[in-house]
Amino acid sequence: MGGRVLSVASECVPLVKTGGLADVVGALPAALAAVGWEMRVLLPCYRSLRSLVGGWPVVWEEADLWGGPGRVLSGEVAGVQVLLLDAPHLYDREGGPYSGPNGEHPDNAVRFAALSWTAARIAREGLDGWKPDVLHAHDWQAGLAPAYLAYHGSGGVKSVLTIHNIAFQGWAPAHMLGVLRLPGHAWHPEALEYYGGISTLKAGLVTADWITTVSPTYAAELMRPEFGMGLEGVIAARGASVSGILNGVDTAVWNPGAEDPPFDRKSLAGKAAARAGLCAEFGLEVPGPLAIVVSRLTDQKGIDLLPAVIPDFVLGGGGLIVLGSGDPGLEGAVRKLAARFPGRVGVRIGYDEAMSHRLFAGADVVLVPSRFEPCGLTQMYGLRYGTLPVVSLVGGLADTVIGASPATLAAGVATGVTFHPVDALGFGQALAQVLALHAQPKLWAKLRSNAMAHPVGWETSAAAYAGLYERLCA
């Protein structure tokens, strides 16, 4: 059938990105267009975007967005139909989407309420004759959009909320209820109340017509206390309207051969040259497998386990390059590793898209030892580049990697190495397995070709989203 979707989020590639959310929001429009759904993306006009939008027409106006007016500009970027909410009093600030030089913006609840409010109004009323069938909200920043539809009238629009990471819940104090334009009758534990305050994510969870998350395993995990982070009961209560749809990756961007010479997808020729280039760049000499980490350096990602497991891996001939930034303690820990093993461990603290491509093209394995991982994208880049993923068996990692075991090796289907529970013992054993597998070139080549044959594009998941929209609108 097909139709129209208004997607609402705080990040979208190539305009603004702090993590995988941006990749997914930016990739969905093209993926859905292929199955007949036209998607526009509504985003805040952060300072970094202002210069871009000079000539864009104004298509919507809001008189009162919490202390000032707002207007929506419409344009196209990299094939994505973008709607930018320009409200300088909220978004024209130094820093990233959520924080400035002095930390998190204290008015984030209001900043993203304004985004959600505008989204709900556009969805309800339509924009220049463009009336969406579905409003698709992403994470806590857009959590109030389904709530505004539920409490102020939906205009027949269906709502979907996607959880990309339950760790971020969008908290506001109780006295903000009215300020956030939420009705008093919603103030109870079955609705918006959350530990004495308001959670904008919970608001979306209790009001959206459907809830998705970014992998089937994470959908199941979210209903358990170890992963639900306080919202497990809320999600379980909505269990009949929750599903997991795996993310894909943009195979035009992550495209060995075309995008990352000299690596050639068909023949694997050039992988060795790419690896040699990488070792030269970081001053490394690695006789065994070369591992990489490309990640936010946070507790979620299990980075703190590296100092416990890397010494044995290096002793066994392995090497490591880490590209990432985040927690200062973890940045220090990986720097220390590099200082301890010069010639074997390299570190680049920072964010560098071009370097991440070189790393996936040249490395042998990518390490993703996450404690929880809603989906994860880097293990999929690894599959695509024949850079075998070494992952903990949680969330989307469990749904995308087939770990080498006697059974999967015998069946010829393994695509990587997996471990659980997420601790130094399990991770260390996984790295020992990497060393053993890498020492058997024929077997390694087979794992590599399995990995590269594993589909990581958007086709299946785009069809799943289209099916969901169609069921909701039927």
Ligand code: ADP
């Ligand atoms: P999350 O969204 O939890 O950070 P994902 O694996 O879903 O995890 O997405 C992370 C995205 O950010 C990937 O596209 C990854 O390549 C990219 N990324 C993370 N850190 C860096 C970095 N330091 N330099 C370049 N890209 C990075």
Ligand code: GLC
């Ligand atoms: C979140 C998750 C990550 C997921 C991404 C995109 O940032 O941490 O696992 O891949 O969102 O959905």
